[in-house]
Amino acid sequence: MNIKTLSASFFRIFAMLALVVFVSACARTPATDLNAGGTAAAGSQQEFLVTVGDRVFFETGSSVISATGQQTLDKQAAWLSRYSNYRIMIEGHADERGTREYNIALGARRAAAVVNYLISRGVSSTRITSKSFGKERPVAVCNDISCWSQNRRSVTVVN
Amino acid sequence: MKSLSRRSALKLGISGAAMLAAINPALALVKITVTGGNFTPLPIAIPNFASSNPAFGQQMSDIVRSNLKGSGLFSLIDTSSLPQNVGNISANPDFSIWRATGADAVVMGQVENTGQIEGSVRVWDTQAAEQVVGKSYASNSSGSRRIAHQISDAIYTSLTGEGGYFDTRIVFVAETGPKANRTKRLAIMDLDGSNLQYLTSGKTLALTPRFSANGKLLTYLNFDNGLPRVYLLDLASGRQQSIGNFGQMTFSPRFSPDGRSLVFSVEQGGATNLYAMAIGSNKPSQLTSGSAIDTGASYSPDGQKIAFESDRGGSQQIYIMGAGGGGAQRISYGKGSYSTPVFSPKGDLIAFTRQSGGQFHVGTMKPDGSSERILVSSFHAEGPSWAPNGRVIMFFKDPGGNSGPQLYSVDVWGRNEQKIQTPTFASDPAWSPLLS
8 A cells, every 4th residue: 555545545534534523513403393393283383383394594695595495485474374463573594604794684685585485475564574693693503514504594483 | 325224124114015116126135124924023122111110110111022022023132131121211322232132123111100100212223323213101090001002102103114003992792602692792902902891781792893083982783672783882981872773774884084974784675785874964875776785885094985895796796986876896806705895094905805715815905906915814714904004904713613703913914913812702803093
């Protein structure tokens, strides 16, 4: 085994170890505690969290709502039309791989995209408010894309 | 040809190699001395300051030595090897003895602490055998560190030809608690880390503080009832108030050079545009329009232009326009995206954050976008703020994950990067003007 292959295999082992360490070090705050939601009452905030889903995710730097995101928002709109006593706050968020002020604006742009989509699905604009947290309130904390992709999100808070 | 003293060489070096070449291309020796990695700090001797309380004299001279060494422009001759342990401001130094220590400059000081603080300093050029500067200071009994910083500024200015920056304060965002729910509040401290005070309670997120030109006011972003709003804070009284509710959110504020108005971003329906408003007028005027994100505005020191970042072309880039809005011209053209432009107080450079190749960089460019220079590259570096002399930049770096940001400084030549000690994680530094 020459030096080159030795160092290559060394690198592979190191990379694997690093991956293991990374995954275990990646502390994720779950979006919702799914186990606690087994008996969510119909029309409750808990039902919204568990069976509808309160968040959609975005690509880096983008405010385009994905097909998956549209499905979630369609369910949100249907639920909100059934339970018309709720108002909603749309929170826009960005990941940490951007500058602070731009990310506040980017979170707002994502929130606005969600607001517009929900209005297009029949939710009254008078029931909706929105705000941006920029990159200040991550839910997933680690140094790779597995966390960043969870933080590029909008969250629909019903109250 | 009259030979150039090394002190003069330092002055020219601070001005930059390009300017040096313009002055006299024949001064090749000097150029080697002061450009790039070959920079040689100016050797300087500072015996302990004379005082009827020798411990006080040593304490004050220690602060001065620490300041000058920290600037990266001076090398301090070991005090134990000096021909004279304690300075004497009354006599002319014996220059041949001081030249023998290798010192190009020698500093003599005297300080007294008798109810009030008094300090005097004389700086001598050992090569030219002449006094460079002589100054005296006084303050009340609590001002001893400031006197030491003012003496440091006098020495720095006399030897470099640039303004000083030691008698300044830093406002920053002090960060505590878990990353997902971090408390972020404004704190102020002297540049050397002493006299730290918190300015906001931490109940709301407070971000991006900026000083007014006279150093008496701050403007910052406060999440007032959860919504980002531009606030003003009077440092003397501690009074804090919103500038008014415009659009969905207001953020990214900065003072005009005359301190009378603010420029800031207003978000409405996902579009973010720039507005300017005379403080107290409650009548913002719109500077940019469209559906893009326009933010990070910064006035040129003459108040005539505004640099800002916009993603109107697809990615974040830096633009310059007239202070009244309109005619924006893109000036950043390197790979990746550019953000957080800030005009130097001298107006000769714009500091920025750049993202490229999976890294963050802090750098400078001329206001026409030319002569880009990357000063720092890191996993995450952001948010440059200028020292009042326009020759040092403070910013923050964040290693990511559960860790947090820390403040750093670097000079405009990309040398002398230093960590600024803070008691907690810290971000968004704002460097005050000189306090006096």
